[in-house]
Amino acid sequence: MTSVPPPAQPAEFWESRYRDSGRVWSGRPNELLVREASGLTPGTALDLGCGEGGDAVWLASRGWRVTGVDIAATALERAAAHAAEAGVGDRVAWERHELGESFPEGSFDLVSAHYLQSPVALDQRGVLRRAAAAVAPGGTLLLVLHAGWPSWQTEPPFDAEFPTLDGLLADLDLPAAEWTVETRETVRRASASPDGVDGHREDHVWRLRRGR
Template sequence: MDSTRQRPPATGARDGRGTAEQDAGQDAGQDAELFWERHYRARRSWDARVNPLLAETVAPLRPGAALDLGCGAGGDAIWLARQGWHVTAVDISATAVGRVRERARDLGVADRVVTEQHDLGRSFPAGAFDLVSAQYFHTPFPLLRNRVLRTAAEALRPGGLLLIVDHGSTAPWSWNQDPGSHHPTPAEISAELALDPARWPVLRADMPSRRATGPAGESATVIDHILLVQRAGGTE
């Protein structure tokens, strides 16, 4: 995630009789929450920008209900709210969702932004949405990402869009500098999601490059992997 983007249907709380797998999952969730809490507590600026591919996709759409998976610093959620969308912004970090809520209030869009803390590996926000945005939904911790994204697809209203934008290259400022990292292509992501194409047709699957600016002002050419699907039964 470059922020936190995780989660499927909620599981029950441990009662002392959990399996080793459940214990391991809880430990991983605690580690992930601590990692992202430290990340956002150390963040100096919360004047985040909207991700350009989200802005490009949303520009022709009529505002509705949007879900921002792994809202992080809130650049996307705040931008959507300022365009008239009603946004549910979720993140694993309590600091992130708290700061996004404060920023929405300061900018006069608090009535259009709801923030929720979720470990998306364990719970998923309730509701139906016209847009679900998963921008750079990556994390260094174990996560059943495909299950989360399939849950997101199921949460779409007829005609709603699921926009997945992943890293297709490693930027100099990325937390993951492993030269052996594989960046799944949009076709691979689509195959892994295994969504019924009759119910969720693919509208876009490509790998554009762009010039990006990092958090310290550095610049580099990056590649994005974009997958856009629509829930059948409506129009954009």
């Protein structure tokens, strides 16, 4: 998330976020994706909010066939270039969606959404429910969301709601007979401010397995 004052339209905000700067992210996969997905059998994967493609490229390099989705065309262009450079361009399809307005078709063995949080309009609850519905029988839903502001953030730059571990599961309202919660955890990690102030940030992690 960012403290840049948001314009009215989400697509405009995120496109300008990428277009008006160089590479935004490191290109490496999220650590919690690596931790939670390394033991899964590769199949088809959906990466929601893929940004510049770090997670999607990592999954593809491990044998997954990936659909990477983002709202920003510039982010998807960079992601496709990253995949080509990594030699996995043929294993990833890139789709532009404004989630909440449109959603990829099909079902997937892994649906992953990391930090699908936004300072501009986003129907997070609706999107994550559709993410769960897109998980194939026997597949995995992996969600990682910020649990709050970083410890050094004394004045939040905008109003935000951070879901709790139990609150998100209640929002998803998944049938208990059909789903197994395999990970439900809060993880603390080091997080320095843009000015170099040391601190930490907490993330919530949910990994759920859909029954066959």
